[in-house]
Amino acid sequence: MPDYILAIDQGTTSSRAIIFDRTGNIVSTGQKEHEQILPRPGWVEHDPMEIWKNVQEVIGIALSRADLTRHHLSGIGITNQRETTVVWDRTTGEPVYNAIVWQDTRTQPIVDRLAKDHGTDRFKSIVGLPLATYFAGTKIAWILENVDGVRERADSGALLFGTTDTWVLWNLTGGSHGGVHVTDVTNASRTLFMDLDTLEWRDDILEEFGVPRSMMPEIRSSSEIYGHAKDSSLLRETPIAGILGDQQAATFGQAAFDAGESKNTYGTGNFVIFQTGEEKVLSSDGLLTTIGYKLGDEPVTYALEGSIAVTGSLIQWLRDQLGIIRSAPEVETLAASVDDNGGVYLVPAFSGLFAPYWRPDARGAIVGLTRFANKGHIARAALEAVAFQTRDVLDAVGSDTSLDLGELRVDGGMVQNDTLMQFQADLLGVPVVRPVITETTALGAAYAAGLATGFWSDLDELRANWREDERWEPSMDSKEVNRLMRQWRKAVTKSMDWVDDDV
Ligand SMILES: Nc1ncnc2c1ncn2[C@@H]1O[C@H](COP(=O)(O)OP(=O)(O)OP(=O)(O)O)[C@@H](O)[C@H]1O
Ligand SMILES: [Mg+2]
Structure with a gap:
């Protein structure tokens, strides 16, 4: 039985690969920053190709620093900056535009248009979120409306959308040669398109935004085997078995699993997540309703978030x-x-x-x-x-x-x-x-993957790892x-x- 889990943390400022042992201790880390592209006031972009290159590099660094190979790994977990949006061509693997980052405010006119006569809470009872530039759906719409030729290519089924978990997973599993096009429920809950009760994309909302369903990844749980790393990579045949958006991952890494438990992460921004268990609480005070996690076939859990x-x-x-x-x-x-x-x-x-x-x-x-x-x-x-x-x-x-x-x-x-x-x-x-371990984001993704591969047996084992x-x-x-x-x-x-x- 392998002794380690590798987590890929694709963050806003950097990408990290961290290898954890069974007690949740860090064995080694690779980390690389990527460029923050600021073309105009309020615009923030990343180069998806730079991100993918950095992810591959940091995996190599983490493995070689610990003198380990894929044979020592039970599985791979992915966590990511959340709403940051990539649209790419399914045949060439080329992005059609830079990634539009969650902080980017260029989509305000799209928000205003959709909110007109309805208000920004138009879809809130379904998706848990107000209409705001923050969420991925507005960014997909912007790319479709503003990048030459993209509308036609999207309508013909040639393009794929993903947040950076999906972008990394698709590339890691073979890209245009059989790459897996999947996201997890926590990332899906940040698009404005997922129904919080059914955990499915809403065709009516996609239509309002003009986004073809063929672009959307399949929504899966946060802890299951989605696919295996492709043959040519260092991680060949290793299962990718966990995905959680970074803030949900940090909550999981803090072993805050139950209703009433919470955490606050102080990173690029701050994000409080408060678990509400199987109860979906709609906020009347400016909090978001979001998914906490979903482990395989078990029921989904909900959370309130202050971003x-x-x-x-x-x-x-x-x-x-x-x-x-x-x-x-x-x-x-x-x-x-x-x-x-x-x-x-x-x-x-x-x-x-x-x-x-x-x-x-x-x-x-x-x-x-x-x-x-x-x-x-x-x-x-x-x-x-x-x-x-x-x-x-x-x-x-x-x-x-x-x-x-x-x-x-x-x-x-x-x-x-x-x-x-x-x-x-x-x-x-x-x-x-x-x-003790403040890299809770990566740890949470490792936990999600290790639960799916049987590396860890249950949440109690993870709770026991938490130390003040x-x-x-x-x-x-x-x-x-x-x-x-x-x-x-x-x-x-x-x-x-x-x-x-x-x-
Ligand atoms: N001693 C310090 N005092 C205040 N701020 C600090 C200190 N050390 C780091 N920071 C800030 O913490 C942030 C980095 O935190 P962290 O590593 O958690 O973010 P991150 O995970 O890289 O962010 P992201 O996931 O968004 O890429 C930076 O914005 C930095 O300015
Ligand atoms: Mg982070």
């Missing part, structure tokens, strides 16, 4: 666009150079505001500036913005579910930041807890918390109503 578009990418912006830090961890040193935020608040509405506000007309704002403010205050305001946004989302979870959060399990790149984690615990008034590393207890006076939240919410109102016909 925040800009958190870790705000730190990247301080580094790359403002140049006030040289590396992400340096933000902590710079923030520590001042006693407090000096009255400065930064609302990073770069892609409008996601949960719980859903305001496409918002844009980034720095408010409360005086002659006193310096770059230390900006750094501090940036870190605080991450925690303020998370508190807003958890308040919405509280009012949708009337459940008290006992503690918050966290993961992602930013949870190495002690200042942020302490401030987060202070704002929430509950402990913030970090596990660090815990931050709240210590701020509640009057101060209330003052900060009041100021923050005022700052949020200043970011709204910015985009109009002139902007």
